[in-house]
Amino acid sequence: MTTHAATNPWERFGWMMAVVWLVFLVYPVMALLRSDAAPHWISIGWFAIVAFAVLYVVGFIRGMSDGTAVGDAPRSGQWVIFSALIVCALVSVPAEGGSALSFLPFIMSFASYGLTRLWHWITTIASLAVTTATVLLAPNGRSYASVLAIIAMVGVVNTVSTWLIIRSAQAEALGRELATSEGREAVARDVHDLIGHSLTVVRLKAQLARRLIDSDPDRAKAELEAIEELTAEAIAGVRSTVAGARIAALADQLAASREALRAADIEVRVSGEPDVLSPSQALTSGWILREATTNVLRHARASVVNVRIAPGRFEVHDDGVGSGGREGNGVRGMRERAAAAGAAFAVRSDAGTHVEVTW
Template sequence: MTGENPDVAKNPWERFASVMALIWLVFLIYPVVALVRSEAAVGWIIAGWIALALFIALYVVGAIRGLRSDMPLGSPVGPAPWLFFAGLIASALVSIPAEGGAALSFLPFIMSFASYGLTRLWHWITIGAALTVAAMYVFLAPGGMGYVTILIIIALLAVVNTVSTTLVIRSAEAERLGLELATSEGREAVARDVHDLIGHSLTVVGLKSQLARRLIDSDPERAKAELADIEALTAEAIAGVRATVSGARTVTLDEQLAASGDALRAAGVELAVDGDPAALSPAQALTATWILREATTNVLRHAEASRVRVRVAAGHLSFTDDGRGRGGREGNGVRGMRERAAAAGAQLRLEDEPAGGTVVEVTW
């Protein structure tokens, strides 16, 4: 209740906040009639009118402040709501000598203010106090049965306020949990992207470094070319990580096929590509790009293969090597491929071939 969000001012509902608050004031007709008909001393009648006017002002201003607040319902509040709450109670008490039982009409407003403007504890305290006071007056005071309608209204409002505030609080909690889940999933996605990108790049850099070391004496020019590739790969990996963190990185399937071919050839592995990458939709190509990257990395790290074949068709991508197979192993990279395929609505098949090697197949 203490903080006001400037963005909320743009909400069209705020334009009707005062109207909504004023509509409820129609129920204060009972105190008005009681003051008009009051036989109390003139001083108490004047005090009653002043208290009624103050009550209306506090209620309307407090309701508008509550609608503009960005504090979660039921959370701890600052001093201002408590001052409004105390003012409402004081105004109701001052009006009792002139209004008598009609002053019970103030209780629904005080209950609603506590339910929507104060803490959850005070929601229950105010409901309990209002029901007790109203019931005692109706059943014990002379002529109290004439106000049984107000007691019923208070009881119904207690139920309505409890149910509605509970739903609002649970909805806010669900939204908060959803945000936390989305944040967690986003972090996992970034971690997976970085793993896929860095794992692939470092594997290729390691292979090219070994090749450059072997060639540095026998073929210095070739060694320089490999070192230049290492420099380019490192720059690409850094740029990729930055783009991943910002959510802006896009790598096409054509680009990944070329990059995988370069990396595999540097390791002495032949790559054959069948089909047209354009056969996949943009969304499918995005998933296929990541799976192709991870499959290439796995071959470079573990497969000891000499040949890889990639087949691309409408709704289909397969990556087959003639290496030694996985042997039942499934690390973070394979789990990442499964997660990406599932997120894209695709089926991933990853099996060792009877004749040797592994096939990775994605089908939409």
């Protein structure tokens, strides 16, 4: 298991839910205790109940830890467990009779959460059909009407809950795609602005050097040296932008900003965890933190920087000299990034500079 899996409470303790639900196997157990079937069928029934319980819990744990999402195709072993659960239910029928229907809610849930969406529907419809036929056709079938109601309820709950889980996963994937797209657009904008400005200046200086190369060689040489410096700065800027894209994730940017500020003897205090923000919010916050860190290092003369992270909110506050109401390129860049992410942006210069982004 990965580190994430090891620290995910659902993956560590979710098996307990499977164990708790096994309490409903009390109905086939009671049926076996009252059964007047042949002894060998009763023995098979007891073995089937134990095997069913073990297989159900093992399959539940495997389904949570194999990295597949609800509705995705599972590992081949899950199909073997699913088939074995059905066999256990079938071999219990001679000893338990209609009480063997109590296995169906477990089989339905296993298919809904551990197999594909198609098998969710196949198992749910088949369970409803078998139980309905038992209620209508079997002797004393009406005594199992409550089981039919439970199976219908489980079918509805499984259908709705799995649909919500799948939609949530799709929304999260879309958020990651949007965050990636926003990051790429931001990098493209930075590179375009940087290269566009640098190449414009280089072109003008090259034209000037060409005109001066005969009449004023010394000045032409100076212009060529300036072109060399501008080119080096542009290359460094592109590398810096690409490096910034690589650490745009908020957790990584927090570590990078903390290291940069501490190197300047500036204390960093962080409250909140990056994972309370969505992927797109975290990406935007990472970019804004990066720019805010640059501004602090260049202008603030601060001794402490406070970073606060809360659901839908990201703040950076330093105790420096403030901007005096002036809004430079860095602040304008942060404002543009926040607007592109659909966030409200505010900056105040009271007892330092306070940058706040809210969604």
